[in-house]
Amino acid sequence: MSRRPCEICGEPVKARGLCGKHLMRLNRHGDPLAQGAKVYGTADERFEAYANRGPADACWPWGGTIVEGGYGQLWDGSKIVAVHRWAYQRFIEPIPPGWTVDHVWQAGCRLKDCVNYLNHLEAVTNAENVHRYWDAQRQQGLCSSEYRGIYWDEYRQRWHAQIWSPETGVVNLGLFQSELRAARARDRAALEQDGLHAWLNFPLNVNQYSPLTGQ
Secondary structure, eight states: OOOOBOTTTOSBOOBTTBOHHHHHHHHHHSOTTOOSSOOOSOHHHHHHHHBOOOOTTSOOOBOSOBOTTSOBEEEOSSSEEEHHHHHHHHHTOOOOTTOEEEEOGGGTOOOTTOOOTTTTEEEEOHHHHHHHHHHHHHHTTOOSSSSTTEEEETTTTEEEEEEEETTTEEEEEEEESSHHHHHHHHHHHHHHHHGGGOOOSSOEETTTTEESSOO
């Protein structure tokens, strides 16, 4: 019977949910993510050691471990956590169940590892987070369609519809010859996922629970 994997690297666990290497770092430095300089103390003290604080309106890059997706990680004394979520909960307020912490593009945040809890982080619903993402993409001229969740696939010469799921990430909804049909398919998926809180491309008829326009 194989042992469960280390929660950091996937190697076999030795103790406390960690492999031998990360368990040694925890015992030696007080942080299984520590590399190089020793950082002892509480989670607050490790946060201060790794957070590159700057002006209140600037990004504060994380100087600790960065995972593949670009986000920072912190050992909170019992487990590995996303440091931007930890900072928001520690210094601002609790995060409602099912909500995410957005790096606010409109506030000037451009780094996924930013930990500026003063002005660059905000707790929002998943639907609001996705809405902000597409707004930022459009403002940067990175979207080929005026509709949320739709882009032109140059190779296949079709409109591609997709939606973000908090469980699985990006969900591809298929290819469409019509941009409007792609936008309607994306809205149907958004309604199934987020209900009446979904951000839609077309107005919603609450009684029929379907988009009104884009017929």
